Amino acid sequence: MATNPMHQFEVHRIGPEIKIGAIDISFTNASLFMIISSFAILFVFNLGSKKKSIIPNKMQLLAELSYTFVSKMISDTAGSKAKPYFAFIFSIFMFVLFCNMFGMIPYTFTVTSHIIVTFMLASFIFIGVTIIGFIKHGLGYLKLFVPSGVPVVLLPLIVVIEIISYLSRPISLSVRLFANMMAGHTMMKVFGGFVISLGIIGGWLPLGFSVALTGLEILVAFLQAYVFAILTCIYLNDALNLHH
């Protein structure tokens, strides 16, 4: 029968066990692909920023297009005040995108299919945005939980809902990315398994599905990175410009 489709998500140690006190920080395949993704990003963008020609070559064009793409996304959603956080959002977007894309290569490990990784990324954003909000507005940032124009009777309920929705942001952000990546990769594995188990007669349809799913997954890989980044921008916008 087909191999376990969840097998691809297993983390295993590469090299010796590293321990600091009782904490295990061994180098794993997840760490390997984080490093590979980061190096790939740095490699591409270093190559793209080396030459400073007026008419860019391909790598420079790639780097500059990504730069303007992210900077336009930020200015559209969070305004000009968000400019100091450009590098952070750019890094998040590129990291998620490259991890997703590397996951599409067969026999690789998808870093972003792990809830702990996406949750950590979302927590960076959540904590960062909360700190920025309190620095910019002081205690006035708490007004975020009190929408204007709400009847006083409803206010306690609304405030509770707002607080819950605010606190659930990192969870929704991380689960969205994690679930998308996991579901997609599991589906691909399942259909791949069908191709083998149905053999030469029945395997063509799942093969077709598999090919289609690969295309879809590449789209999803990009889209989820984009969604991750744009939600970061929206949260940042809330912190920078208090609308309520």
Added chain:
Amino acid sequence: MIKKIFFQTIFLSFLFLIEAFAAESGGMPQLNPEFWVSQIFWLTITFGILYIVLSKLILPKISNNLEIRKSQILENIETADKQRKESEEKIKEYNKIIQDNKIKAKNYYNQVREKILKDINKKKENLDNDLSEEIKKAELEIQNLKNKSPEKITKIAIETSNDLIKQLIGVEVNNSSISAIVEDLSKRKKSEYYGN
């Protein structure tokens, strides 16, 4: 038909798979906390390095490059605009010069023409004056001759009649009697001889 078989086989194998999966799996590996700390640790390190290198080294270069290009393009547009304006002014100047010169040429032409016309008129007048003087002189002379001619004619008539008489009859006639007859005749027939 084939489609139906396909879907049924897929559905069946999916059921098998789920069963097999449920039997052998110990749940999602993502929820196994064994390597959570390690993942957090490595994520923080790699993402931290990525963020620092991108924000400090690479992104400033890209943005700098973009800005340089933007300013360069703006500069180029500006210089192009400037040059266009300059050329437009030059064209205007050129047109003005041509217009001026045309006007000047016209003026010269007109002046010269007037001058020449004046000259011609003057000369014509002079010529006219001269001619009329000459004509007057000639007329005067003719008048003089006209005035003098009766006397002379009378004289000639007297002489000829004297000669005629002499030859015809061989007698010397007194000049004064002949002249009296001639004068009398000429006075009588003056209008007949000199009438205009």
